[in-house]
């Protein structure tokens with residue numbers, strides 16, 4: 001088994017005054033304590049991914065970074081009970097590069113904490129042969145959730161979920177990396 005694995009953390013919101021980077025920074029700060037993964041942060045607001053999926057822009061660069069990852073975390077808000085359109089474009093840009101690699105969610109929004117967006121994303125990633133982690137990191141009422149230092153006002157349940165989700169991700173990422181090296185996933 002390899003000592004470390006490569007984890008791509010994808011920030012899925014691109015709005016000008018989005019809170020997504022604050023959520024992502026919080027996650028990345030707390031991630032270190034729970035994993036040996038080397039993190040590659042992919043912020044969709046910094047990438048030009050053409051909506052016609054015909055390549056160009058940053059499509060090849062994004063696909064290569066997905067290819068290099070052994071696992072993923074998607075940081076997503078909830079918009080009208082779904083997930084952001086640019087996130088779907090990003091998901092649809094690579095194809096086989098996602099396969100047989102685990103993925104966890106950090107979601108946020110109003111009272112639901114983005115749960116409905118996550119449940120929709122699970123069905124999308126199932127089509128791409130991506131196992132999704134059972135435990136979600138949900139941040140409800142996100143605009144009141146953080147203090148001035150960018151830490152959660154009520155960290156208990158959310159940080160416990162983070163530890164649990166990353167533990168699941170570590171197991172799947174290590175296990176599937178070894179399995180892919182042993183036998184290419186060609187199903």
Ligand SMILES: Cc1cc2nc3c(=O)[nH]c(=O)nc-3n(C[C@H](O)[C@H](O)[C@H](O)COP(=O)(O)O)c2cc1C
Pocket residue numbers: 013014015017018019020021077078079080081082108109110111112113114142
């Ligand atoms: C168009 C739009 C629709 C939204 N719909 C929902 C929703 O269905 N459920 C929810 O919990 N929050 C909803 N919200 C609140 C967002 O989750 C919240 O504004 C969050 O900050 C958005 O993430 P962002 O700032 O990173 O873009 C919506 C926000 C926008 C802009």
